[in-house]
Amino acid sequence: MPIRPENRWLYPIDWQQLSDTIRFDRAGARCEQCARPHLRFVAHLGDGRWWDADAGYWRSDRGRRIAVRGQGRERFDMAAVRTTYVVLACAHLDHDPGHNLPGNLAALCQRCHMLHDAAEHRWQRWWNVFRLCALRDLYEDPRLTRERLARHHLSA
Template structure:
């Protein structure tokens, strides 16, 4: 995932090399949660199960071999292009020890960061409301409300 310009200063100078080491040397160019391969198009069912073409069987969302018993409807089978990212497990970009970093595909990264993203959305909304309360004239707000009646 790209790093926002305002957060770039939080990452070390050698982040590119550190990220590449985690993704390609330690993880072997596969997601460390579900084992999806980097820069490959993968067939999946939308619920986390995906077809591992190299091994020749379906895998679960945790990378384990799984049997698909139900009959597959072609419309339910989708494809996605997998790109690995180096994720901070504690969501702190300043904590760059290898034990805190993990190579994750887009799906696993979004699932891992879902709570953090929800908190960030709440915080942005709270901050914007606080700024409005500080800088808007309450009389203008009352006049706008009176004009709506």
């Protein structure tokens, strides 16, 4: 994931080299959570199960070999199969960009990274709404109703 400019100072100056070491040397260009390969299109079922073309079988969202129901006599719906282009990122497991020890870093595909950061994203979304509401409370006249506010903006 790209680093926001306001957070860039939290990362070490050699972050790119550190990230490359984790993603390619340690993880072998595969997600350390689900084993999806870097910079490849992967067929998946949307629930974490994906087709490993190199190995020739389906894997779970944890990278384990699985048998997909309906693969035998009955076929699963091919419309359910989608493709995703996989890009690995180096993630901080404790969400602290200042903690850059190898044990705290993991090479994750975008799906695993989003799942890992879900709570952090929910908090950030709440914080943004809270901040915008607070700014509105500071600078808008609380006596204005929505209708009066709309008329005010239309006449201006």
